[in-house]
Amino acid sequence: MKKILFLLFISAKLIFVSAQPYQINLQVSSFSEGDFAPFIFSNDLSGAPRIFAVTISPEQGEVKVRGEIYWKKDADSGFDWLLTFRTRVFQARSFFNTDLGNTIQLGRGETNSSLIDENRRRGRPSGEYRLDIYLLDANDQQLAFDSKTYEFSNPAQTLSIILPQPGSIENIGGVHAEWTELNGIQYYEIKANVRESAAQSLEDALDSGSPVIDNVPVGVLNSIDLRTILSREWTPGQEIVFRVAALLVGGTPSDMIESNIVNFYLDDPANPFQEETTENINQLLQSLYDGLGSNLLDRLLSGNLQITDISWEETGLNLSPQEIQDLLNYLRQHPDNILNIEQD
Amino acid sequence: MNKYLLLPALLVFNLYALSPTSVGVLTKIIQTVEYKAVETENWGNAKLGSVVYDGDEVRTGSRSLALLKFLDNSLIRVRENSIVTIYGSKEDNKLNKNTFIERGRVGFEITDQGDDEFKFTTPTGVASIRGTKGFFEVPLDGSMLIFVKEGIVDIESLIGTKASGSVGAGKFAKIDLSGELVIEDAGSEYENQFQAMEKETVKKIRIKLNNGEEFLLEYLD
Numbered sequence: 001m002k003k004i005l006f007l008l009f010i011s012a013k014l015i016f017v018s019a020q021p022y023q024i025n026l027q028v029s030s031f032s033e034g035d036f037a038p039f040i041f042s043n044d045l046s047g048a049p050r051i052f053a054v055t056i057s058p059e060q061g062e063v064k065v066r067g068e069i070y071w072k073k074d075a076d077s078g079f080d081w082l083l084t085f086r087t088r089v090f091q092a093r094s095f096f097n098t099d100l101g102n103t104i105q106l107g108r109g110e111t112n113s114s115l116i117d118e119n120r121r122r123g124r125p126s127g128e129y130r131l132d133i134y135l136l137d138a139n140d141q142q143l144a145f146d147s148k149t150y151e152f153s154n155p156a157q158t159l160s161i162i163l164p165q166p167g168s169i170e171n172i173g174g175v176h177a178e179w180t181e182l183n184g185i186q187y188y189e190i191k192a193n194v195r196e197s198a199a200q201s202l203e204d205a206l207d208s209g210s211p212v213i214d215n216v217p218v219g220v221l222n223s224i225d226l227r228t229i230l231s232r233e234w235t236p237g238q239e240i241v242f243r244v245a246a247l248l249v250g251g252t253p254s255d256m257i258e259s260n261i262v263n264f265y266l267d268d269p270a271n272p273f274q275e276e277t278t279e280n281i282n283q284l285l286q287s288l289y290d291g292l293g294s295n296l297l298d299r300l301l302s303g304n305l306q307i308t309d310i311s312w313e314e315t316g317l318n319l320s321p322q323e324i325q326d327l328l329n330y331l332r333q334h335p336d337n338i339l340n341i342e343q344d
Numbered sequence: 345m346n347k348y349l350l351l352p353a354l355l356v357f358n359l360y361a362l363s364p365t366s367v368g369v370l371t372k373i374i375q376t377v378e379y380k381a382v383e384t385e386n387w388g389n390a391k392l393g394s395v396v397y398d399g400d401e402v403r404t405g406s407r408s409l410a411l412l413k414f415l416d417n418s419l420i421r422v423r424e425n426s427i428v429t430i431y432g433s434k435e436d437n438k439l440n441k442n443t444f445i446e447r448g449r450v451g452f453e454i455t456d457q458g459d460d461e462f463k464f465t466t467p468t469g470v471a472s473i474r475g476t477k478g479f480f481e482v483p484l485d486g487s488m489l490i491f492v493k494e495g496i497v498d499i500e501s502l503i504g505t506k507a508s509g510s511v512g513a514g515k516f517a518k519i520d521l522s523g524e525l526v527i528e529d530a531g532s533e534y535e536n537q538f539q540a541m542e543k544e545t546v547k548k549i550r551i552k553l554n555n556g557e558e559f560l561l562e563y564l565d
Contacts, residue, residue, distance in 0.1 A: 274554075281551070290406060296551065296559045305553050313548035313560065327549070330565075334540035336424065337564040339375060339407050344550070344560045 022063070022092070024135040024144035025055040052148070054133055055094040063092045063143065064136040065104075071115060072128040079130050082119075083111040089138050117255065127151070159246050159259040163223075167318030168309070169273045172236050172266040177244075178223040179259055184249045187217045189256065192226060192242040194234065195263060198322075202261040205241045212240065236268035239320070265321050273321055278306045280328045285341075287332070293341030364397040367432035367441060368414040372544060374564070376405025377422075396430050403427040404448070409564065411544060414441060418462060421451035421479075421541055447486075451479040451541040464490075465502075469519040472498040476513075479541050491516040491534040501525050540564075 028051065054065065065087045070079035088105040100106055119126075128151045135144040163178040164170050179188070192213035195205035216229045226242065234240060241263045245256040267273045278300055285297040299305045311318045319327065331338055364382065370390055379390035382399030390402065396412060402422055404410055410422040412430065416439070422428055426448020432441050440461040443450070454462050456475040464471045467486035476495025482488055490497060492511045500508040504523020511517040516530040543564040551559045 292407065293559075293561070299553060299555075299557065305555055305557075307551055308554045309550075309552040311550045311552075313550050319549065331563060333536055334543075336407070337540055337543055339546065339562040339564060341559060341561045344558045 022061075022135055022143040023057050024133060024146050025057075026131065026133045026146040026148050027053040027055065028131065028148045028150050050096045050098055052131060053094065053096050054146075056092050056135060056144075057094075059091075059093045061092050062089045062138050064089050064107075064138065064140065066134040066136060068132040068134075070130040070132070071119065072130070073118070074127055079128070080115055081112055082115050082129075083109065085109040159244060159257045161242065161244060161259050161262045164242070164262060164264040165309075165318060166262050166264070167311075167320050168264045169267050169318075169321060170240075170264045172234065172268070173227065175226040175240075175264070175266075176223065177226050177242065179244045181222040182246050182248075182257065185220050186247045186249055186251070187219050188222065189215050189217050189245045189247065190224070190226070190229060190242070191215050191245070192240055195239040195241050202241045202263055205239075205263075206243055206261055213242075215245075234266055236266050237321075238266050240264055240266060274306045274308060277310070277324055277328075281307060284328060284332055284335070288335055288338065292338060295343050296341055364399070365432045365434055365439070366395050366397050366415070367400075367430050367439075368396045368412045370394045370396060370402070370410060371413045372409065372411035374410075374544075374546060375408035377408055377410040378403050378405075398432045399429065401427065401429045409544065415439065416455050416457070416460065418454045419452070421544065423449040423451065423541060426450060445480055445482045445488075447482050447484060449479060449481045449541070451538070453477050466519075468503055468521065468523065469499060469501050469525075471500075471511075477538075479538055485521060487521055488519045489516060490518075491530050491538060493535075493538050499525065499527075 056063065067085045069082045069084075071082045072079045085100065086107040086109060087100065088107045090104045095104055128149055130147060130149045132147045133145070134142055137143055158180070159182060160180045161177070162180065163176055177190070190213050191206060191211055193206050193208065193211040195202065196208075200208070210232065212232055212234050213226060213229050214231045216231070218224050218229065241261050243261045244259040247253060247256050265273075282297065282300050285293045285300070300307075309318055310324055370377070370379070370392060373390055373392050377390040378387040379394060379396075380387045380401040380403075382397065382401075387401075387403070390410065396402070402410055402412065404422050404424055404426050406424055408424050412420050412422065414420075418441075420428075420443060427446040428448070428450060429444040429446070430441070431444065432439055434440075438460045440463075442461075442463040442465055444465045446467070450464070452464070452473070454473045454475055454477070457473070462473045464473065464480055466480065466482045466488040469488045471480075471490055474495070476497060477493040478491045478497065480488065480490050490499065490511060492513055492515055494513050496513070497511045497517075498508070499511055499517050499519070500506065501519045501523040503521075506523060507519075507525040509517065509525055509527050511527055514530055515527055516534055517525060517527045519525050545565050546562055547565045548560055548562050551561060553559075
């Protein structure tokens, strides 16, 4: 009789446990784009930092979890399926995404490769992401469900060269290059070449002949002295075109993000541009009969000030050494065509 | 009935006849350009698009420029520190123009005049132009210099011997205070000056110093 009572008690408990409804609660952590990027770009659920937590109650019985991520790229589009992951059966317990693939075994998963690629091309998470979590029993019957949406308001990241500035004059002994920092980067890669003539587009110049820097990976730092990675020597007076590309985590070289192309000029140490230009403008100002530009002349004659940059006001682009030379020749010949020189 | 219809038309015609002859329009004003209507004594700032009438005056300040386009599309560039008076008179279907250059430098691009007349007058000489390019220079002493880039200009001294001659392309003529006229081949210096006078687009460059100060240089290109 005791045995029968004991069996009834155990059976009742089992029935009670199996009948107790499961609850699931999905929490999305506060995370950065950099944290989220590898998660979404490479479907690396465990490799990313803690992105989400799933609380399951009661922590009893054997369960499985299916997760689906949807992406809404912009306000005009709907949520499109991005990827699905599935766990194997595990003892019900709360977990973080970092447990998936580690303490909780992952099963078969699927991804929408074209949308993953589109995300990768954008370089950083953008738009809205919705995570649907299904709690299933061992037979894939749904026990509970929760969903959360996370929005990235930032636009797609772009890679821009900060230094050298377009058209700037750089010391041949060292050219400090710097570009905007991207998230989720494996490495940056540099390419630079000599521009042989102004008729050549910057792109053609970059892709022609043998580059002075030939797609050299430089790690994840966003600055470098270009002089240190030259494939061959450059010479004074040359115009150099330069571009950075970034390989994102999980990406391939074919979908690297490329920066704008920037051109700069190499200064001749034996005939420094700044001194020469300063002296030429000195002479020009001294030749003006009406003392126009005397403020600037006073500065230059003080002896310790030099001209560092001359740029077009309309575009902000620096004048090339040749343009400066041509302009100074023109103004020397036609000083009457100078309308005004004033401090800004 | 017909005469009542004609009255308004006659009134408009008479008003038109009474109004001064419009000669051209100021199409560009750079820096200090002043204008004086013939019927007033006072100079005022010239405004872009102002119509210039017979007898009106235009003067430019230092490093300034005014462009005046005539009704026949002829153009004069009144360069810095210049004073000009624009005359225009209608005669039958012709509009005869005369620009008196009191002082300064004036570039010209004169369209084919047909039966019309286009003259430039200075304190020492007068030039008749029938479609050509070049420039005048009248220094403070009142002497006159003309460079002809294209075409031919008939020139005549107004004082002394009242000498006259024709100045062809690539030549310059000078009339001094005694009325003597000299015509010679112009060198590259005049050619360069002419090219510089044709510039009318304002460009600006920013010059940065190593102490952070910045200067703006404006020039004509």
